Amino acid sequence: xxxxxxxxxxxxxxxxxxxxxxxxxxxxxxxxxxxxxxxxxxxxxxxxxxxxxxxxxxxxxxxxxxxxxxxxxxxxxxxxxxxxxxxxxxxxxxxxxxxxxxxxxxxxxxxxxxxxxxxxxxxxxxxxxxxxxxxxxxxxxxxxxxxxxxxxxxxxxxxxxxxxxxxxxxxxxxxxxxxxxxxxxxxxxxxxxxxxxxxxxxxxxxxxxxxxxxxxxxxxxxxxxxxxxxxxxxxxxxxxxxxxxxxxxxxxxxxxxxxxxxxxxxxxxxxxxxxxxxxxxxxxxxxxxxxxxxxxxxxxxxxxxxxxxxxxxxxxxxxxxxxxxxxxxxxxxxxxxxxxxxxxxxxxxxxxxxxxxxxxxxxxxxxxxxxxxxxxxxxxxxxxxxxxxxxxxxxxxxxxxxxxxxxxxxxxxxxxxxxxxxxxxxxxxxxxxxxxxxxxxxxxxxxxxxxx
Numbered sequence: 345x346x347x348x349x350x351x352x353x354x355x356x357x358x359x360x361x362x363x364x365x366x367x368x369x370x371x372x373x374x375x376x377x378x379x380x381x382x383x384x385x386x387x388x389x390x391x392x393x394x395x396x397x398x399x400x401x402x403x404x405x406x407x408x409x410x411x412x413x414x415x416x417x418x419x420x421x422x423x424x425x426x427x428x429x430x431x432x433x434x435x436x437x438x439x440x441x442x443x444x445x446x447x448x449x450x451x452x453x454x455x456x457x458x459x460x461x462x463x464x465x466x467x468x469x470x471x472x473x474x475x476x477x478x479x480x481x482x483x484x485x486x487x488x489x490x491x492x493x494x495x496x497x498x499x500x501x502x503x504x505x506x507x508x509x510x511x512x513x514x515x516x517x518x519x520x521x522x523x524x525x526x527x528x529x530x531x532x533x534x535x536x537x538x539x540x541x542x543x544x545x546x547x548x549x550x551x552x553x554x555x556x557x558x559x560x561x562x563x564x565x566x567x568x569x570x571x572x573x574x575x576x577x578x579x580x581x582x583x584x585x586x587x588x589x590x591x592x593x594x595x596x597x598x599x600x601x602x603x604x605x606x607x608x609x610x611x612x613x614x615x616x617x618x619x620x621x622x623x624x625x626x627x628x629x630x631x632x633x634x635x636x637x638x639x640x641x642x643x644x645x646x647x648x649x650x651x652x653x654x655x656x657x658x659x660x661x662x663x664x665x666x667x668x669x670x671x672x673x674x675x676x677x678x679x680x681x682x683x684x685x686x687x688x689x690x691x692x693x694x695x696x697x698x699x700x701x702x703x704x705x706x707x708x709x710x711x712x713x714x715x716x717x718x719x720x721x722x723x724x725x726x727x728x729x730x731x732x733x734x735x736x737x738x739x740x741x742x743x744x745x746x747x748x749x750x751x752x753x754x755x756x757x758x759x760x761x762x763x764x765x766x767x768x769x770x771x772x773x774x775x776x777x778x779x780x781x782x783x784x785x786x787x788x789x790x791x792x793x794x795x796x
Contacts, residue, residue: 353385354396355432355452356458357383358392358397358432359429361375361379366424371693372398376398380394391572401695405497406501411471414475429459430471433448433468436448436452437479448472449476453469486499492511496520500524500527510736518779522779524781526690529691531784533560533591533595536567537625539625539655540581540654543565546581546586546587555573556570562765563592563766568592576589585652589618592785593783593785594619594788596776596778597788598626599765601792602677603631604627607676608632608674608675609633610678611678611679612682615635615643616642617646620646620658621658629655629656629657633658634659646658665718666715668718671721673721676724676727678719678720678730680719681730681732681733682733684734684735684737685737685740686735688736688780688789706739716744717748730790730792731744732788735789736777736787741789749793757791757792757794759774760776
């Protein structure tokens, strides 16, 4: 299905992208990037389209509930295109302050007519005007249930099971803060390559191009980009290998691993190579970093990133880490950054909240346990292993480690020392669990294990 449409505008293109996501099950970022590349929108339309697509995918449960409450038919009973047109209109009315209500209504009605839904354009007009009227009469047209789990899930647009998991772990107040954070537009962190440039040099170069840049102490090699950035590849130093995109919390993993020059480091699940290349940089590109991945296309990204950053210590191995026996007792340090549900990155990847299920997480946890068990054999005696995920689910985090230690008595947890540069991130004597709303980063779990 082509997303190219002549003389398209932001709302038309938004509907085309949402249709593509629904019909082809394409991830939001991929569908959006492909479409914006194929269509020559002006900057304001491009920005609006991006806001609408990401926002509607994030808030679709809330928007569906509004349709259920304002319309004669439930959202899921509406024709798919009509449902998405209503999403576009309601999202503008509820979440965008710079769009006049009349414009949100009129453009949505016209959208229905443009897509051969003339006889249903009155439904669009009626539901959106009813929302406006109720907004003037009361604080919020959205009626929330009394059940606390469902209330949070509808208000912030999450599946019930996810909210239930978090409430059980952290309580309702923290869960609401977490949900609010996940519905915000994400920032971009970049990690400078200290072998090629300095933080101050790159900061100055980016400021000169008009980019809003902020250092992030205590991270010595991190800058946060905010506001309008433009195309990443055109920013200063990208093609020269002076920096790479990596969230600050993901950078913590390599610092916890603490690789040293001359060592052999094995990265069990390396693609796309953010942590692999960081490890090589921390070692001064001296030693050996073995990057493993079972998907050829993803392993190619590791190679491309290593080449762009001009790192020579990285070797790539194609295959499933669960079956590698050639590395037994070979690694000074091993990184096990396992495939996970990604529940710590929901602000970047809004689809995940609708795609993951408890059943899938159970399958992932079995895979994670198998990878960890095999990779632990690669560590030399007295060597270390770091286990990490970008999820907030205890089934994939604490429970994996507790199960592993139960069956491997010669392994122990090695907590960071109090003089560790990043000690403010340590909230437990055992492991590091980063909650996004507290540190303004992706959510992460990491723990350092030592082999006896």
